Amino acid sequence: MNSAQKKRGGWSWWYLLFVLQFVAVLWPPFYNRAEPRWIGIPFFYWYQMLWVIVSAVTTAVIYLATDD
């Protein structure tokens, strides 16, 4: 197996970035509250919506860093 293959198929430290989104959204005590609100939307809702965007960006970063 050459090194390029190893890079595509094997482990990369970049993958650890995925852990962030698991912790951020699977631990409700972080976000089960109404304040601070944003344009009238309780924290609970905008926080999770924000993480949709953050996780998409994270995934894109991991893609660019690990795929050649």
Place this chain on the structure above:
Amino acid sequence: MQDVNWIALTIFVLLFAMITWLGFAAAHWRKGDLDLLHEWGLGGRRFGTVITWFLVGGDVYTAYTFIAVPALAFGQGAVAFFAVPYTIVIYPFLFLVFPRLWNVCRKHGYVTSGDFVRGRFGNRWLALAIAITGIVATMPYIALQLVGIQVVVGALGISGHGFAADLPLIIAFLVLAAFTYSSGLRAPASIAIVKDILIYITAFTAIIVIPVELGGFGKIFAAVPAQKLLLPVPGPNTTGAYGSYATLALGSALALFLYPHSLTGILSASSGHAIRRNAAMLPGYSFMLGLLALFGFFAIAAGVSSLPEYAGGFKQFGNNFAVPALLLHSFPSWFVGIAFAAIGIGALVPAAIMSIAAANLYTRNIHREFINRNPSDRQESQMAKWVSLVVKFGALIFILFVPTQYAIQLQLLGGIWIIQTLPSVMLGVYTRWFNDWALLLGWAAGTFAGTTMAIAVNLKPAYPLALGGYTFPGYIAVYTVILNLLVTVVLTPVFNALSARHAPADQTAAADYFA
């Protein structure tokens, strides 16, 4: 029920006619020999990043989701938002596991998860268990798509009794069955593009227009009862609603890409790169789903459930009528026609893919394995086409004659069943360590325990697991897949030691999992 809304109905019918034409025309799109199963059932594995985005998006975010998630927010509040963390945590799995699975499946011509498990572990009974689980979990899912069509047809003001009431649904299904038969996966792939454009137009217009009409988000959330606004804080000695919320999100995420229809969408991609790119792009749909969940709150704020013109709809469809009522209340008829068409067509795309996926499973892992071992390519694809018809008519009959509630409960059980294929399929992508019979017994233990637990709590998703004075309410699928894994891990060395035979050969080699 309100009168027939002619303008909305006309637009609805026109859009439906358009996608019908598109469904049949799709047979000629990126033309392949539809007498080959992977051409009919996987679109020749030629869909690039963008088509895969539409196809998997149309597949995963179904019409039923668009009706049921806001309905849950409307009825029960914050808990419905679990759909957002759920659709956040699925993508790391898609990114890491499924490009490997795609590679090995293309290398060996596997069309289903059963094919992969058969090749990897060499046990046709294990592959049979995977195939049956997939088919059984998919059937009620198809039936639920019909609920989406029923609700919007009812909301257009079409009502009647007996056969006449069911006629629109029957027509929609005949159309669906015919174009799936003739065009295979190319039909839902092309229709998904139209459907998603309509859905995005609806969602983004509604998220801007309705809050303005209702006086801003502050007023909308002020109208939501306090106990629905957030998750209830757990009491002492329990993880309470937090535990159920997180495990529902995680368990649903683990189950999602094990469903045959998700896998069909993924395997039809043209490369592992296309799948990885989609892990970053598909959250676009998650964002829209979050917006749609908020529609449940808009419906509360607009007070649609107390308006007399929608009383009949709520009586017939319950909270599932919240979104249609909100759209009727907030928009001119022509826009309602577009929005309802988006939901109706949104039911056809996943229903088509699900029936194709179930047909592939039957053809490859049941018929070919146990009935006709050496079919010609043509016989094989012909068999799949017929099975796709049988599966769809089964779902149609189910929804016409069995109360909707049963379809919902079966779909819930389906999630618990499908996750039991995780050790063989998702972990099988990484390791051949497990013994095939241990996997089969783990699957059986998880399926049995999951079904028993679900029945014990009257077919609710969460089970209050009691351990040493603490209670952990959580999604049954998560608990039982852990049991499944434990059984598999404990029995693997036992079976390996007991069995004098050599482990069946692994058809796949380590290099097959890489590009």
